[in-house]
Amino acid sequence: xxxxxxxxxxxxxxxxxxxxxxxxxxxxxxxxxxxxxxxxxxxxxxxxxxxxxxxxxxxxxxxxxxxxxxxxxxxxxxxxxxxxxxxxxxxxxxxxxxxxxxxxxxxxxxxxxxxxxxxxxxxxxxxxxxxxxxxxxxxxxxxxxxxxxxxxxxxxxxxxxxxxxxxxxxxxxxxxxxxxxxxxxxxxxxxxxxxxxxxxxxxxxxxxxxxxxxxxxxxxxxxxxxxxxxxxxxxxxxxxxxxxxxxxxxxxxxxxxxxxxxxxxxxxxxxxxxxxxxxxxxxxxxxxxxxxxxxxxxxxxxxxxxxxxxxxxxxxxxxxxxxxxxxxxxxxxxxxxxxxxxxxxxxxxxxxxxxxxxxxxxxxxxxxxxxxxxxxxxxxxxxx
Ligand code: MN
Numbered sequence: 001x002x003x004x005x006x007x008x009x010x011x012x013x014x015x016x017x018x019x020x021x022x023x024x025x026x027x028x029x030x031x032x033x034x035x036x037x038x039x040x041x042x043x044x045x046x047x048x049x050x051x052x053x054x055x056x057x058x059x060x061x062x063x064x065x066x067x068x069x070x071x072x073x074x075x076x077x078x079x080x081x082x083x084x085x086x087x088x089x090x091x092x093x094x095x096x097x098x099x100x101x102x103x104x105x106x107x108x109x110x111x112x113x114x115x116x117x118x119x120x121x122x123x124x125x126x127x128x129x130x131x132x133x134x135x136x137x138x139x140x141x142x143x144x145x146x147x148x149x150x151x152x153x154x155x156x157x158x159x160x161x162x163x164x165x166x167x168x169x170x171x172x173x174x175x176x177x178x179x180x181x182x183x184x185x186x187x188x189x190x191x192x193x194x195x196x197x198x199x200x201x202x203x204x205x206x207x208x209x210x211x212x213x214x215x216x217x218x219x220x221x222x223x224x225x226x227x228x229x230x231x232x233x234x235x236x237x238x239x240x241x242x243x244x245x246x247x248x249x250x251x252x253x254x255x256x257x258x259x260x261x262x263x264x265x266x267x268x269x270x271x272x273x274x275x276x277x278x279x280x281x282x283x284x285x286x287x288x289x290x291x292x293x294x295x296x297x298x299x300x301x302x303x304x305x306x307x308x309x310x311x312x313x314x315x316x317x318x319x320x321x322x323x324x325x326x327x328x329x330x331x332x333x334x335x336x337x338x339x340x341x342x343x344x345x346x347x348x349x350x351x352x353x354x355x356x357x358x359x360x361x362x363x364x365x366x367x368x369x370x371x372x373x374x375x376x377x378x379x380x381x382x383x384x
Contacts, residue, residue: 006030006274007055007094009085009109011047012040014205015100015123015149019270020047025283029274033094036085041067049073055092057084089113096274099124100149102207103330104323104372107131111365114140121273123149125224130323130372132227133363146228147273152221153228154269155247155260160229161277163252171225172249172257174241175300176201176264178213181240185304191343193336201244201264210333214346215300219311220329223322226315233315238308240298245287263287306347310354320359320371327375328353341383353379 006023010016016035023029036057037044045067048056054076058067061080068078079088089097089112097113098121099106106124111131113120117140122128128135135141148154152173160168179198180188196213197206204212211217215238222236244264251257262268263286271282302309307329314321332349335341341349357375361367 002028002030004030004096005033005094006096006098007034007036007053007088007092008032008098008100009034009036009057009089009106010038010100010102010123011035012037012043013100013102014203014208015266015270016098017043017047018267019098019100019274020051022267022271022274022283024050026271026280029280030096034088034092036088039063042070045070048075055079055088057088059084085109086112090116094118096121098149098270098274099127102126102205104130104326104368107368108365110135110146111138114138114145116140117143117145119145119147121147121149121270123270125150125220126326128224128227129220130326131365131368132223132322133318134365134368136227136230147276148224148228149266149269149273150221150224151262151264151266151269152248153225154272156225156229156250157276158260158272159248159250159258163250163258165229165231167252167254168229168231168235169251169253169255170235170237171229171231172237172239172251173218173221173225174244174246174248175215175218175238176212176244177240177242177298178215180213180304181242181301183304188304189342189344193339196336196343200242202266204266206337207330207333210336210346211329214307214343215305216307216311216329216346216350218300219308219315220326222308222312223315233312238300240300242296242298243294245293245295261287307350310347310350314354320357320361320363320368321354323368323371324354324357324375325350327372328379331376331379335380345383349379349382352382 032051032053034055038059041063049072057079086108089109096119100123104126110127249259314325328350332346
């Protein structure tokens with residue numbers, strides 16, 4: 001058994017379950033020191049009984065009794081409530097944090113882990129979208145302690161191995177285009193929750209699947225790339241690549257480009273982030289290039305998908321704009337999933353929030369939390 005301790009935040013989500021699946025198949029990469037869930041206490045207990053971490057974190061306290069009854073061992077500590085994650089990130093025992101929390105609520109955990117110079121495998125893109133200015137200024141970030149799990153950014157990191165950031169001419173970030181890439185504006189008006197949750201290539205959680213369908217996901221990823229690789233958004237070019245086999249391309253100043261290819265399976269970038277800079281065996285079938293296949297590219301339709309334009313503009317303006325964009329989007333997606341608003345209302349709510357919320361404070365974790373709270377409250381009142 002290795003001595004390297006891994007904490008997984010959001011272990012019952014899509015990334016968390018896939019990470020544990022890899023770890024159970026690839027021997028003793030890590031000792032799991034902590035697992036966390038928001039609501040799904042049954043799955044958390046199942047994972048805990050298998051991996052026996054010292055610490056379990058369950059945000060929803062309601063399930064306390066039922067949860068402890070189905071545990072087959074006695075962990076050293078069970079932490080309940082919403083502050084558990086941030087506190088564990090700040091004080092708990094781990095060498096690597098896989099942060100697969102969804103939304104801005106994952107920011108403080110990334111921040112706290114980096115403050116302690118821990119390695120962070122980052123699946124919580126909002127940490128950088130909202131707090132990129134703060135995160136990228138931390139010494140641990142400059143030491144390379146933050147490794148992206150997002151497949152596009154994993155591709156960029158892999159293409160940049162052995163390169164200098166100053167030699168990047170542009171980054172071509174690929175997008176599947178989501179389930180509505182061939183829709184008309186008229187058809188988009190009638191999109192139902194079920195349609196939007198049905199992604200052609202990737203198996204992901206509900207929030208990111210909706211973001212992928214509106215192309216907000218690509219917008220957020222452009223902001224994520226901006227901070228990760230210290231590159232202006234004007235040099236990041238989104239392109240629709242429906243097969244999701246090329247995960248991104250870096251073009252260098254001398255006219256040469258490098259792309260990273262792989263099956264559309266999140267286990268590949270999860271594995272890379274966990275073992276970086278080393279590589280270990282991938283247990284599943286890989287792509288078979290001897291079979292006829294096409295790799296297609298087409299431009300992004302910014303008129304049909306206004307969310308990606310809103311994100312690019314917010315990133316260009318900087319300041320609190322990305323934080324407002326993200327908070328408004330989180331609320332809009334949540335309200336769409338609850339069937340309170342129509343699909344095409346999502347960009348309306350975001351745009352209205354960007355116009356109405358302002359702050360001239362200095363960007364600090366506290367100021368980000370304040371603007372996040374204000375934006376959520378505002379976005380919740382729209383179209384009522
Ligand atoms: Mn991605």
